[in-house]
């Protein structure tokens with residue numbers, strides 16, 4: 001489904017601040033896989049997702065999504081097939097617009113202006129049903145501005161919007177990191193539900209080692225711009241947070257042990 005070969009990305013090239021962030025990364029993600037991605041601060045996780053989404057251009061390498069080479073495809077075109085949720089809700093939803101306006105915008109993604117349909121009562125009822133299934137009390141808030149909703153409610157809506165057009169790929173960039181532990185569990189339950197409903201191929205960056213082992217079908221550890229550990233299936237399901245700390249010790253340097261990953265067990 002997603003094949004990445006020989007990916008490189010550096011910042012500030014040719015200056016004393018040159019930073020080689022992605023260093024020959026190869027990965028093949030199969031259809032329907034849900035991979036959690038962990039790694040110490042600065043390992044290149046967000047840069048990796050930015051390169052897939054096209055918000056950053058790769059220096060070298062190829063990215064193939066569902067058989068199509070998208071390496072040179074612009075980010076706004078890739079967005080037709082790639083849904084994304086960020087840590088900051090402001091990057092995924094329009095805070096000054098109502099919930100209904102946000103949902104209808106997501107619903108119209110990829111359609112030309114002339115083909116966009118008016119929001120019918122039937123559509124509104126459809127949105128209400130989907131919102132109800134999130135169990136976040138959003139079904140009666142269609143005319144509320146997004147900025148007035150709680151952080152958890154906004155991330156729930158952001159997830160719903162990201163999967164609304166059944167994307168080929170869903171990218172989650174620490175989408176629960178800004179939430180309190182209880183709300184973060186609720187958002188992870190919703191994540192699992194939405195991903196499973198449509199078998200969406202998903203990549204999720206997390207600093208929460210418990211989430212990394214409890215969710216998804218595959219786990220990837222990044223270090224210095226490469227995948228240094230890759231486990232799936234039964235092996236993944238047997239993995240514990242403690243095993244991950246051991247793996248950090250083995251695969252990363254001592255600095256990695258100091259970072260906030262260990263605070264989120």
Ligand SMILES: Nc1ncnc2c1ncn2[C@@H]1O[C@H](COP(=O)(O)OP(=O)(O)OP(=O)(O)O)[C@@H](O)[C@H]1O
Nearest residue numbers: 011012019021039040041042043044045046047048
């Ligand atoms: N647009 C950019 N311009 C310059 N440097 C950047 C840019 N984006 C990322 N970097 C640098 O690349 C390195 C890796 O950053 P990245 O955000 O990918 O790491 P990460 O693994 O997601 O870290 P964290 O867990 O802290 O979010 C960092 O040193 C960062 O400062």
